[in-house]
Amino acid sequence: MVILRIFYRVLLATTLLLCLGIAVLLYYVVNPKLPAYVPAQVRYLEQWSEADRQTYYYTPQGTQVKGLRYEWFTALELPFSEQRFAEPEYLARFGFLIDPQRKASADNPGNLPVGFARHQDPGSHEQYLDITCAACHTGELRYKDQALRIDGGSAQHVLPSSVPTLRGGSFGQALVASLAATYYNPWKFKRFAHNVLGDDYDAQYDQLRTDFKQSLDTFLRVAWNDTHRGLYPTEEGPGRTDAFGRIANASFGDALSEKNYRVANAPVDYPxxxxxxxFDWVQWTASAQQPMARNIGEALGVGAPLNFFDANGQPLQGADRYPSGVRVRDLQRIEETLKHLQPPSWPEDLFGKVDLALAAKGRGLFAENCAGCHVPPVTSENGRPVKHLVSIPLAAIGTDPNTANNIADNRYDLSSLQWDPAELAKLPVHLHPTPDKPLDMTQLSVAKGLAYVTAFVEERAYREAKVTPEERPAMDGFGLPIGVLEQRAYKARPLAGVWATSPFLHNGSVPSLYQLLSPQDERPSTFYRGTFEYDPRHLGYRPEAFPNGFLYDTRISGNHNSGHEFRTGKRGNGVIGRLLQPEERWALLEYLKVLGGPLEAQLP
Structure with missing residues (x-):
């Protein structure tokens, strides 16, 4: 009896501890540790017109956040309160950009952050939440209580992951928590349903609950799949995502076969x-060529619906390939608008006057040490000034290798799609170099696989949008084919406006330009990301600790801050130039403030 009582007590204590542990876990999962949001006056630079800005911010692409309706999103509450999840001040804590002076408008009826749009599919009465490219490619710098908006710059939000962690901090994780709390809390769901349905509450309640559960289940499946497979071991944190890894896992793993899942340990910054x-080639590894295909790939990566199979599970064939949600005319509208976007010009009244004499010295140092890679030759082709960017082999540049290696090495089995080589040959896909043997559909690279997927999607979307043959070259972008270039290299891009694009290197592992011009041993091995506070001396976000900031550890695979070094030693393996003395680094920074802007013409 004594032994039995002891056993029951131990069992009870163990059960209580387990319940307490689950309660603590749930508490932290639904209460992410987020930085505080402090309102600030938003200032816009003269990069383009206000009309262009609004077009860029709120033109939909055709993405869906896993079937989430726009009105659902705006009506969601936080798990433990009646506060709306979509309140601008709350979403700003994830790093999304808002303007306290802005009000709801026809383009943005929910008064949501930059890049949160809506769309309605043909034949449907539902409006879906649509995350656009502006959400990830708009930046902000804060200094002296002003928020300087950098249109086309690098976002610093925590968007993609829904994998639950004790730290939280991810928009995806917090959204799933609010969805689950809304569905499983009857009082919360009743309020939600009244807000969404209004006078149709009684007639449509059951259907709303069914549709809502379907969307929630999709979120939960993705979170469970990503978690138990350990697909994303390198935490992305603010301003980063493993773009190719996530697109490949969604397109070739979720949609085709679990054998196609690959570990994605190569987060990159939003460029x-x-x-x-x-640019002649885009992406960090210079792997893509055609603007429309690049934009379709981006839309698919953010969640535009895509079907590979029919209702019976059979692979779609011929002209039936591939129905999707992408809106090609809207994608072209965004692309055309972006041609108006100018690099940001250094605001002397906010960040301080430029020392033009020092900048002139920096111009000479730039010509000596930087121009060979970052000032590409320019030609005129088909009415476009084409900058032929330099790609630097991985062995020479020495930066974190994961992105380049994963793209070069990972292979996927797409044989279940039953692609006919003769059919592929008719698509506007150009592989560089041209393969000397037939493609093996059981061992296809991510770049080639996505090129053919986007080609099929493009063809179908063009037909459905009634794009004429005469329109096609402009829709594609200068009549370019869907080019694919695979190389273990990273491209060097022009540096106009680079002062506004912290942090640096493809994976965002170096906080400031001053440190980028310094040897690796002078760069911090850890620093904090997620702040918008700017350092106009070193040209980067401030790296110091702040409440609920994200600790970036450069010792983790995918996060390395090696390479692109100016230091004494043999060139190669990351050493790209001689050691720059501190006074030379300051001179270079002064020049980089004006490079490509109106102040450059004032240099002596």
Whole structure:
């Protein structure tokens, strides 16, 4: 009896501890640790017109956040209160950009942050939440209680992951928590349903609950799949996502076969977009060529619906390939608008006057140490100034290798799609170099696989949008094919406006330009990300600790801050130039403030 009582007590204590642990876990999962939001006066630079800005911010792409309706999103409450999840001040804590002076408008009826749009599919009465490219490619710098908006710059939000962690901080995780709390709390769901349905509450309540559960289940499946497979071991944090890894896992893993899941341990920063329409190749590894295919891939990555199979589970064939949600005319509208975007010009009244004499010295140092890679030759082709960017082999640049290696090495089995090589040959896909043997559909790279997927999607979307043959070259973008270039290299882009694009390197592992010009051993091994506070001396976000900031550890795979070094030693393996003395670094920074802007013409 004594032994039995002891056993029951131990069992009871263990059960209580387990329940307490689950309660603590749930508490932290639904209460993410977020930085505080402090309102500030938003200032806009003269990069383009206000009309262009609003077009860029709120033109939909055709994405869906896992079937989430726009009115659902605006009506959601936080798990433990009646506060709306979509309140601008709350979403700003995830790093999304708002303007306290802005009010709801026809383009933005929910008064949501930059890049939160809505769309309605043909034949449907539902309006879906649509996350656009502006959400990830708009930046902000804060200094002296002013928020300087950088249109086309690098976002610093925590968007993609729905994997639950004790730290929280991810928009995806917090959204799933609010969805689950709304569905499983009957009082909360009743309020939600009244807000969404209004006078149709009684007639449509059951259908709303069914549709809502379907969307919630989709979120939960993705969160569970990503978690138990350990697909994203390198935490992305603010301003980063493993774009190719996530698109490949969604397109080839979720939609085709669990055998196609690959560990995605190569988060990259969101790059700036000004002048991108002049680049001969885009993406960090210079792997994509055609603007429309690039934008379709981006839309698919953010959640535009895509079907590979029919209702019976059979692969779609011929002209039936592939129905999707992408809105090609809206994508072209965004692309055309971005041609107007100018690099940001250094605001002397906010950040301080430029020392033009020092900048002139920096101009000489730039010509000596930087121009060979970052000032590409320019030609005129088909009415476009084309900048032929330099790609630097991984062995030479020495930066974190995961992104380049994963794109070069990962292979996927797409044989279940039953692609006919003769059919592929008719698509506007150009592989560089041209393969010397037939493609193996059981071992296809992510770049090639996505190129053919986007080609099929593009063809179908063009037909449905009634794009004429005469319109096609402009819709594609200068008549360019869907080019695919696979190389273990990273591209060097032009540096106009680079002062506004912190942090640096493709994975955002170096906080400031001053540190980028310094040897690796002078760069911090850890620093904090997620702040918008700007350091106009070192040209970067401030790296100091702040409440609920994200600790970036450069010792983790995918986060390395190696390479692109100016230091004494043999060139190669990350050493790209001689050691720059501190006074030379300051001179270079002064020049980088004016490079590509109106102040450059004032240099002596």
């Amino acid at each position: 700036q977009l000004w002048d991108i329409w002049t």
